[in-house]
Amino acid sequence: MAMDWEVFCKDTLDGVVQSGCFGNGRDITYLDWLLSAWGWTVSVSLTGLVIALVAGSIIGVIRTLPASPWLVRFGNAWVELFRNIPLLVQIFLWYFVVPALVPPMKAFPPFILVVLALGFFTSARIAEQVRAGIQALPKGQRYAGMAMGFTTVQYYRYVLLPMAYRIIIPPLTSESMNIFKNSAVAFAVSIPELTQYALQVGEETARPIEVYIAVTILYAISAFVINRIFAFIERRAQVPGFVVAGTGAGGH
Amino acid sequence: MKKLWLAAAVSFLASGAAFAQTTDTLAKIGERGAVNLGVRDSSGLAFTLGGGKYVGFHTEMAERIVDDISKQLGKPLTINYQVITSQNRIPLIQNGTIDFECGSTTNSRARQKDVDFAYTTYVEEVRMAVNTKSGIKSINDLGGKTLAVTTGTTSVQHIRKKARDANLDFKQVMGKDHADSFLLLESGRADAFVMDGSILAANIAKAKNPKDFAIVGEVLSVEPIACMLPKGDAKLKKAIDDSIERQVKDGSLAKLYDKWFMQPIPPNNVNMNMPVSESTKNAWANLNDKPMEDYGN
Numbered sequence: 001m002a003m004d005w006e007v008f009c010k011d012t013l014d015g016v017v018q019s020g021c022f023g024n025g026r027d028i029t030y031l032d033w034l035l036s037a038w039g040w041t042v043s044v045s046l047t048g049l050v051i052a053l054v055a056g057s058i059i060g061v062i063r064t065l066p067a068s069p070w071l072v073r074f075g076n077a078w079v080e081l082f083r084n085i086p087l088l089v090q091i092f093l094w095y096f097v098v099p100a101l102v103p104p105m106k107a108f109p110p111f112i113l114v115v116l117a118l119g120f121f122t123s124a125r126i127a128e129q130v131r132a133g134i135q136a137l138p139k140g141q142r143y144a145g146m147a148m149g150f151t152t153v154q155y156y157r158y159v160l161l162p163m164a165y166r167i168i169i170p171p172l173t174s175e176s177m178n179i180f181k182n183s184a185v186a187f188a189v190s191i192p193e194l195t196q197y198a199l200q201v202g203e204e205t206a207r208p209i210e211v212y213i214a215v216t217i218l219y220a221i222s223a224f225v226i227n228r229i230f231a232f233i234e235r236r237a238q239v240p241g242f243v244v245a246g247t248g249a250g251g252h
Numbered sequence: 253m254k255k256l257w258l259a260a261a262v263s264f265l266a267s268g269a270a271f272a273q274t275t276d277t278l279a280k281i282g283e284r285g286a287v288n289l290g291v292r293d294s295s296g297l298a299f300t301l302g303g304g305k306y307v308g309f310h311t312e313m314a315e316r317i318v319d320d321i322s323k324q325l326g327k328p329l330t331i332n333y334q335v336i337t338s339q340n341r342i343p344l345i346q347n348g349t350i351d352f353e354c355g356s357t358t359n360s361r362a363r364q365k366d367v368d369f370a371y372t373t374y375v376e377e378v379r380m381a382v383n384t385k386s387g388i389k390s391i392n393d394l395g396g397k398t399l400a401v402t403t404g405t406t407s408v409q410h411i412r413k414k415a416r417d418a419n420l421d422f423k424q425v426m427g428k429d430h431a432d433s434f435l436l437l438e439s440g441r442a443d444a445f446v447m448d449g450s451i452l453a454a455n456i457a458k459a460k461n462p463k464d465f466a467i468v469g470e471v472l473s474v475e476p477i478a479c480m481l482p483k484g485d486a487k488l489k490k491a492i493d494d495s496i497e498r499q500v501k502d503g504s505l506a507k508l509y510d511k512w513f514m515q516p517i518p519p520n521n522v523n524m525n526m527p528v529s530e531s532t533k534n535a536w537a538n539l540n541d542k543p544m545e546d547y548g549n
Contacts, residue, residue, distance in 0.1 A: 203406065
């Protein structure tokens with residue numbers, strides 16, 4: 001099939017190919033639009049990732065606390081709630097149902113609601129990983145921390161978490177890449193991101209194949225950059241002789 | 253308007269396989285004593301009631317066309333209903349699985365390369381639906397408002413053009429599908445929903461409080477909807493066109509329209525309440541098979 005890559009240089013209204021491929025002012029080309037859509041995808045994903053990491057870490061830690069059964073139950077409930085409901089359904093709950101129950105939330109922009117949905121959904125998965133990482137450590141480490149006279153906060157901060165996070169970097173990498181791919185659901189609530197771009201521009205230009213190739217490449221690049229960042233962190237944070245020692249290149 | 257991008261992709265793949273040949277569908281129909289008719293399961297013009305029952309304005313019109321063909325061939329014909337979608341309709345016409353289809357296919361120049369169209373029997377008008385309390389009466393009232401449109405439709409482009417021409421600034425939210433877009437309007441997240449008139453009317457008829465919504469404002473664009481048939485089959489095209497001409501001339505098509513758009517219809521007995529538009533009347537008065545590009549879009 002003959003590819004027509006010039007389609008990205010076309011003005012979005014009159015379909016005239018612009019020199020330099022970028023429009024100006026109110027006249028935008030499909031390339032301008034594509035970059036803006038990529039911007040939305042990246043913003044949704046990164047903001048969602050921050051929420052997921054913070055909330056996931058807190059919930060994950062809570063679930064391993066030794067003497068707080070109610071906090072543990074809360075953590076368990078959180079994880080079960082957010083990982084048992086399909087992401088797309090959660091998006092609609094945040095967008096249509098929650099604002100109907102909590103009227104002030106009607107004023108929230110869709111971006112915030114999507115980021116909350118994506119962040120909390122992923123937080124449940126990250127919480128599981130954090131819990132697994134902490135529980136993978138020998139019990140002796142916790143007791144050693146206690147024996148040193150550390151408070152709970154202190155032995156988590158100085159003994160358990162530094163080791164647990166190192167163990168879970170590989171699954172965290174997957175989760176962070178997933179959030180980029182999952183961000184496609186934001187299209188369902190009117191975020192003008194890459195998936196929506198692909199559907200709309202494919203229709204307008206009748207060149208869906210070129211459009212999908214471009215969008216696929218941008219998704220792949222975004223996820224791959226995150227992968228490399230985590231691989232770098234993993235290498236730098238490695239404790240010699242611990243966990244993935246010997247592979248040298250990270251385990252993924 | 254229903255032409256999803258996939259239609260283009262699939263038809264491309266199919267056109268590679270299709271080879272030039274002159275088909276005589278009428279002879280084939282006569283031999284098998286049956287017409288393979290393409291129908292839709294959920295469009296405003298053709299839909300299903302379930303259990304193999306297909307109804308709607310265009311479906312019933314197609315049944316009358318089959319009656320006329322049966323008279324012309326001098327033998328009784330049965331109809332095999334075959335559900336088609338926006339994605340597979342062109343390949344199925346091209347490979348002969350269906351003889352012709354009457355649903356909600358827009359006659360466009362791009363499609364005319366692959367298939368032929370009968371006379372336009374319905375003209376879709378792109379309009380906007382608003383909440384009656386909003387006070388919006390025209391495009392010019394939309395400054396600063398939020399508009400809902402459905403992703404993957406050409407309405408998005410029309411509205412962007414209008415915005416530029418009228419130098420208006422409004423926000424645009426894109427629903428995943430028509431039901432979502434209408435929900436945006438219903439839940440107050442959008443002030444107006446821009447889409448095909450028949451889709452707006454159907455959504456309003458099904459709304460919780462149909463009286464809260466109205467279709468207002470100017471016609472943003474028009475698209476001719478016609479029955480689609482295999483390319484280059486002059487005999488079949490003439491048979492279908494003649495039948496349409498008869499139905500228009502003796503007023504039965506207008507009565508059929510009334511039955512499906514101005515009276516309560518199954519399955520829910522809602523009235524679409526959509527009087528025949530000027531554009532459709534005009535298409536009946538001057539029968540033609542022009543593509544949408546000739547309508548000044």
